[in-house]
Each structure stands twice: as C-alpha cells, then as structure tokens.
Amino acid sequence: MIRSEILKEIAPIIRDHLVVCNIGLPSQELHMIDDQPTNFYMLGTMGLSSSIGFGLALAQPKPVISIDGDGSVLTNLGTLPTIANNATGNYTLLIIDNGSYGSTGDQPTYAGKKTSLAAVATACGCENVIEVQDKDLGPVLQAAIDSDEMTIIVCKCDSGNIKLPVITMDPVVIKHRFMEAVKA
Amino acid sequence: MNIDKRIADDLVANDVSFVTTVPCKQLAGVIDEIEHRDEIFHIPSNKEDEGMGLCAGAFMGGKRSAIIMQNTAIGVTINTLATLVQYYRMPLPMIISYRGELREPVACQVEMAVHTKAMLAQMNIPTYHFHWQKDVEEFDNILKYTFMCNKPVAILTDANFWGGYGDQ
Numbered sequence: 001m002i003r004s005e006i007l008k009e010i011a012p013i014i015r016d017h018l019v020v021c022n023i024g025l026p027s028q029e030l031h032m033i034d035d036q037p038t039n040f041y042m043l044g045t046m047g048l049s050s051s052i053g054f055g056l057a058l059a060q061p062k063p064v065i066s067i068d069g070d071g072s073v074l075t076n077l078g079t080l081p082t083i084a085n086n087a088t089g090n091y092t093l094l095i096i097d098n099g100s101y102g103s104t105g106d107q108p109t110y111a112g113k114k115t116s117l118a119a120v121a122t123a124c125g126c127e128n129v130i131e132v133q134d135k136d137l138g139p140v141l142q143a144a145i146d147s148d149e150m151t152i153i154v155c156k157c158d159s160g161n162i163k164l165p166v167i168t169m170d171p172v173v174i175k176h177r178f179m180e181a182v183k184a
Numbered sequence: 185m186n187i188d189k190r191i192a193d194d195l196v197a198n199d200v201s202f203v204t205t206v207p208c209k210q211l212a213g214v215i216d217e218i219e220h221r222d223e224i225f226h227i228p229s230n231k232e233d234e235g236m237g238l239c240a241g242a243f244m245g246g247k248r249s250a251i252i253m254q255n256t257a258i259g260v261t262i263n264t265l266a267t268l269v270q271y272y273r274m275p276l277p278m279i280i281s282y283r284g285e286l287r288e289p290v291a292c293q294v295e296m297a298v299h300t301k302a303m304l305a306q307m308n309i310p311t312y313h314f315h316w317q318k319d320v321e322e323f324d325n326i327l328k329y330t331f332m333c334n335k336p337v338a339i340l341t342d343a344n345f346w347g348g349y350g351d352q
Contacts, residue, residue, distance in 0.1 A: 020241070042268075043271065044267025044268065044271060045233075045237070045263060045267045047233070047237075048234070048236075048237035048264065048268065050237075051234045051237025051240075051241065052237045052238075052240050052241040052244075052268075053241060054237075054238060054241060055202070055237065055238035055240060055241025055243075055244075055245065055249070056242065056244055056245040057245075058225065058227070058238075058242060059202060059241065059243075060245040076233075076234055076237075078229070078230030078231050078234050079230075081230060082229060082230060082234065082238070086227055171272045172272060172273050174272070175272045175274070178244060179244050179246075182244060182245060182246065183246065
C-alpha cells in the first residue's frame with residue numbers, strides 16, 4: 001500500500017479525532033480524502049507535525065493523532081526524547097514510513113535503509129512503540145486511540161504518490177476552524 | 185528586584201501556562217523559577233523549532249504559550265517563524281538571552297549578536313531590548329501586546345540585564 005491508500009483506509013478511524021497532518025502530500029491527500037474541521041493541515045515547516053500534535057495533546061484532554069512521515073521525523077529527531085519524557089495518554093504518533101521523501105520526488109530516506117525509527121523511538125524512552133505493516137494498521141491505530149497509554153506507531157509501506165491539487169484554504173481559516181473543533 | 189521571579193510572575197498574571205525552554209547560562213535562574221511554578225507547565229525542548237511547534241499546538245489547545253531561548257535560535261527558527269507562527273497568526277512571546285552583547289565574555293557569541301536585530305527586523309517581528317533591570321517593568325505590557333496582536337514578539341535580554349557574568 002502507498003500512503004494515500006493508507007489514509008483512505010484509516011479515514012473513518014480518525015474522522016472524529018483531532019489530527020495534525022504532515023506538510024506536503026500527506027495533508028493534500030487527507031484534505032482530498034476526508035476534509036474535516038478536526039484536521040490541522042501543515043502548509044509549511046517540515047518536521048513539526050509531531051511537536052504540534054504533542055503540544056496540543058498536553059494542553060487539552062481529547063485524543064490527538066499526529067500523522068508524520070519517516071523523512072519528517074528524521075528532520076526533527078529531537079522530538080522523540082521530548083515525547084518520551086513527557087508522555088501523555090491522549091497522544092498517538094503515527095509515522096507513515098515509506099522509506100522516502102515522498103513530497104519531493106521519492107528520494108530514499110535513511111529509515112528505508114539501516115535506520116529503524118521504531119528502535120530509535122524505543123531508545124529515546126517511548127514505552128509503547130509498535131511497528132506494523134500497512135495492511136494491519138487499522139486495528140492497531142484504533143487500539144492506540146482507545147488506549148490510555150501514549151503510542152508510537154511506525155507503519156511500514158510502499159513509496160508512491162498520487163496526483164492531486166495543493167490546499168488553497170487560508171492558514172488562518174485552517175487554524176480557526178481547528179481551534180473551534182478543539183473547543184467543541 | 186528578583187528579575188527571574190518578576191518574569192515568572194508576569195507570565196502567570198497573563199495566563200501563560202505552557203512554557204518551553206532551551207537553556208542558556210543567563211537564563212538558568214528564570215528557567216528554574218518556571219520549573220517550580222505550579223501554574224506553568226514547563227517542557228524543555230531539544231531544539232528551538234521543535235519548541236515553537238509545541239507552543240503552536242498548546243496554543244491551539246487553548247493554552248497561552250511562550251518560549252525561552254538564546255538569540256542563536258533566531259538563526260535556527262526563521263522558517264518556523266515564517267511558515268508556522270506568522271503564517272497561521274499565532275501569538276508567541278520569545279524571551280531571548282541576547283548573547284554577544286555588552287559584558288559578553290565569549291567572542292563567538294558576538295557573531296550571531298550582530299545579526300540578531302537585523303534578522304528580527306527583516307521578519308517584521310516586534311523586538312524589545314532589556315538592558316537595565318528596570319526594563320523588566322515593560323514585560324507585562326509586552327505580553328499583553330503579544331496576545332493582542334497574535335504575533336511572535338522578541339524580548340532580547342542582554343548580560344547587563346542579567347547582572348553580567350560575575351568575575352568575567
């Protein structure tokens with residue numbers, strides 16, 4: 001499975017939850033598949049999906065899912081010790097690990113070579129780290145959301161992209177409707 | 185006047201309850217003060233752009249947030265300031281130790297100090313410079329201004345403000 005197929009499959013699971021979605025194609029795909037006010041689309045700032053979602057989870061009690069990528073986590077590896085050492089049960093970090101920088105032309109990442117992000121997360125002190133194959137993600141993600149324990153999911157999948165338009169929604173509108181959804 | 189305590193008091197008075205920090209020798213006292221305040225959740229960051237991400241999330245979660253960091257961080261966070269904090273219009277008080285200014289003992293710190301105000305000006309970030317201890321009296325107004333206008337705002341605090349480096 002490629003990332004867009006995974007997002008299609010998990011859309012019903014994440015629809016009613018607060019989602020912070022990674023820059024570039026992941027946000028464009030989620031926006032096209034199932035646009036929701038509970039989705040915060042990153043239009044810039046590679047690497048910070050995990051940090052934004054984690055700050056959100058610490059600030060309020062609703063479940064939060066950060067959808068991140070292997071390349072973006074590699075950009076902001078310092079996020080994993082911060083998350084591990086301040087764990088909050090309402091947070092799920094879903095790393096869609098296709099071993100490539102999908103939005104920029106599928107250049108290979110180190111996560112697709114020798115580096116195991118699941119092992120890195122564990123070494124950073126994260127206690128519930130699950131590496132899962134794309135086709136098995138749904139139940140694992142649902143269990144993570146339902147659980148009172150913070151979970152890091154590394155979902156291994158194929159690289160590949162679909163053609164789709166950029167998000168033209170104004171960033172202030174994205175933020176405003178998201179904050180209203182947080183308060184609702 | 186205990187400026188560490190004053191800064192923490194003003195943060196609490198302005199309902200800032202989520203603070204992330206990347207340490208600096210000059211900031212050790214205020215970081216310690218914040219760590220011990222019940223009204224403030226303190227979360228150390230490994231890098232300043234990560235910290236700004238945490239603050240953005242906390243803000244959207246309904247908490248006023250702030251970052252405490254060194255001025256070298258301006259070089260690290262230009263992209264995050266432009267494409268996250270400014271683009272989505274989020275308030276972010278940045279309490280910044282202004283290394284490389286008067287009474288600085290480490291020459292290399294001057295190399296970023298000479299760019300700091302120019303970069304902040306280029307980014308259209310409102311910037312205040314605390315040089316004397318009494319300048320802290322402006323902090324409360326700066327916080328109110330930050331949350332009024334929904335912008336990142338820089339408060340540069342130099343070595344003279346913090347009382348120098350002892351014998352150095």
